[in-house]
Amino acid sequence: MPPHAAAVELNQLSKSFRVKATRSGAGSVSAVDKLSFSIAPGERVAFIGPNGAGKSTTLKMLAGILQPDAGEVRVLGLVPSRQRRQLAFRIGTVFGQRSQLWYQLPPRDTFELLGRVYEIDPFEHRRRIGILSSVFALGALVNTPVRHLSLGERMRCEIVASLLHAPRMLFLDEPTIGLDVSAKATIRELLWTESEREGVTLLLTSHDTGDMERVCARAIVINHGRLLWDGPISALRQSYLKAKRVTLWSEAEHLDLTLPGVRVLSSSAYRTELEIALEITPLGQVVDAALRQAAIRDMAIEDAPLDEVIRTLYAAAPRESEPS
Amino acid sequence: MTAAQLAKYVAFSRISATEARREPNELYGRMAFFVVILGVFSSLWRAVSEAGMPLAADPKSLVWYLAATEWILLSAPPIHVEIQEAIRRGDVVYRLGHPVSYVAAEFARGLGLLAVRAPFLGVTAFVCAFAFTRWTPPLKALLIVVPFGFAASALITALYLAIGLLAFWLQDVAPIYWVWQKLMFVLGGLMLPLEVYPEFIQHAAVFTPFPSLLAAPASFVLGTSLMTPGVLARNLILWSGATAFAVSWMFRRVVSDVTINGG
Numbered sequence: 001m002p003p004h005a006a007a008v009e010l011n012q013l014s015k016s017f018r019v020k021a022t023r024s025g026a027g028s029v030s031a032v033d034k035l036s037f038s039i040a041p042g043e044r045v046a047f048i049g050p051n052g053a054g055k056s057t058t059l060k061m062l063a064g065i066l067q068p069d070a071g072e073v074r075v076l077g078l079v080p081s082r083q084r085r086q087l088a089f090r091i092g093t094v095f096g097q098r099s100q101l102w103y104q105l106p107p108r109d110t111f112e113l114l115g116r117v118y119e120i121d122p123f124e125h126r127r128r129i130g131i132l133s134s135v136f137a138l139g140a141l142v143n144t145p146v147r148h149l150s151l152g153e154r155m156r157c158e159i160v161a162s163l164l165h166a167p168r169m170l171f172l173d174e175p176t177i178g179l180d181v182s183a184k185a186t187i188r189e190l191l192w193t194e195s196e197r198e199g200v201t202l203l204l205t206s207h208d209t210g211d212m213e214r215v216c217a218r219a220i221v222i223n224h225g226r227l228l229w230d231g232p233i234s235a236l237r238q239s240y241l242k243a244k245r246v247t248l249w250s251e252a253e254h255l256d257l258t259l260p261g262v263r264v265l266s267s268s269a270y271r272t273e274l275e276i277a278l279e280i281t282p283l284g285q286v287v288d289a290a291l292r293q294a295a296i297r298d299m300a301i302e303d304a305p306l307d308e309v310i311r312t313l314y315a316a317a318p319r320e321s322e323p324s
Numbered sequence: 325m326t327a328a329q330l331a332k333y334v335a336f337s338r339i340s341a342t343e344a345r346r347e348p349n350e351l352y353g354r355m356a357f358f359v360v361i362l363g364v365f366s367s368l369w370r371a372v373s374e375a376g377m378p379l380a381a382d383p384k385s386l387v388w389y390l391a392a393t394e395w396i397l398l399s400a401p402p403i404h405v406e407i408q409e410a411i412r413r414g415d416v417v418y419r420l421g422h423p424v425s426y427v428a429a430e431f432a433r434g435l436g437l438l439a440v441r442a443p444f445l446g447v448t449a450f451v452c453a454f455a456f457t458r459w460t461p462p463l464k465a466l467l468i469v470v471p472f473g474f475a476a477s478a479l480i481t482a483l484y485l486a487i488g489l490l491a492f493w494l495q496d497v498a499p500i501y502w503v504w505q506k507l508m509f510v511l512g513g514l515m516l517p518l519e520v521y522p523e524f525i526q527h528a529a530v531f532t533p534f535p536s537l538l539a540a541p542a543s544f545v546l547g548t549s550l551m552t553p554g555v556l557a558r559n560l561i562l563w564s565g566a567t568a569f570a571v572s573w574m575f576r577r578v579v580s581d582v583t584i585n586g587g
Contacts, residue, residue, distance in 0.1 A: 060417065063421050064421070065417060065420045065421055067579070067580065084421075084423075085423040085424075086423075088421060088422060088423035089423055093417075093418065093421055095414070095417055095418065097414065098413065098414045098415045098417055098418060099413075099415055099418070100415070100418035100419075102339060102343055104343050104346060104347045105339070105342065105343055105346065109339055109342060109343075110339075112335070112339075113335050113336065113339045116331050116332050116334075116335035117332050117335065117422050117423065117424055118423065119328050119332075119423075
């Protein structure tokens, strides 16, 4: 890969799947539609979209498993559909609901197999297993049959398996799906740490906004196979955040804040929770109105959850009939 | 193929052999089935012979014939089931992404299982057939059956791979496998030598791989072999080539228009 080249570059990438003909005569469904973006080496990018948006299809095209119908794609300077095996040595994939571990055997056996598959020098392979087992706190898990592992433990082993050949790029498809809160936090932390430690570029699809916020700095949002948004996650909030949530603790038992764009979400003694449409009424005006009625003892201002931001984004995007 | 590439496929064979050794329940089940089948048919043929009814061969030879055909068939691991399940679960996405030939890796997995099953089932076949007949075929016949039987099992494994690949399009290959079993039963001469079947079946069988897979290797124990070792070796090589070509063609089609389950 030439210096400063993008780790991933998509240009007008398209893919459609054949479906059984319906009465309307539709014969194919567009999964990815003229998608373009690029990712710099070392970036951690969240790839977001609702079910059926084309995320997994895009990942499979990036990994060379599916062939695009049109457009160009380069990953680490290679064309995945034509140089799949060459590319496979440089990328890793983690699919949350799939497994590459041999179910009846301990992960160590799969690790040994992958060492051969990726033609890793035996000494280097042992060293990598040692380092990754330590970072991912595998301990005795490497010698425990996979069928005895919890989902969280298994997922840690899956990620280690995908990192053994020191890939420069890691594609993760829902890596925390089905995990409990604690296991999710562990996986997120480990992904972030490993990416920082080895400079691995991450492209992460997830429906969990916690994954995106804690691991990634940038988001690419797609729907119906098309790009809706590409930029920093913080900018995503700013651009689509039409409202803020404000909680006021006042000296007066109740506040009367009947202002345009202000909605009272809940009200109890000395506490009022509001949603303020900032485009209609600036936050300062609401605070002034409250202060005219009583002294304010405390105030909390929150952004709407990222989930809500993304829902707004999907809703704002034009919908099209799916079959083409 | 370089040594490093070969080592990858050996590694696939080794890990599947390891799994088969550590989880031997299926193997035990097949061994138990083998004992029952040979016990039932040795009693049946003895009874038929004692009743004065005509038989294709000496009842003792027929038991050894059945032991050989069943050994060949039971040794071949049904890898189409695992391929189908991997497609359904979506795990195939990992297997397709590795820097190896998918079909060669799957075949190597099958050979690893075969390498564990064949010796155990072979010993079971020998012990049971001897226990039920108190007789053994000439050593020379057994020495011919073993390598040809192992080669036939490997070819059956490759054919199961072809059946498994159909799951990319059909999702469920059970009906195809059902037809395959019936063809093996009739055209392969699973239970009885092909000579006892109607002539039109014998003629039809010539144009299929089935006699070379079961009847021909097993018939060496009868003393009246269906084919000479040279002809059988040639047939197995030809059918292996045809299978390799078919599998390769099917996989190219899979790659060009595969739609993996799970989106």
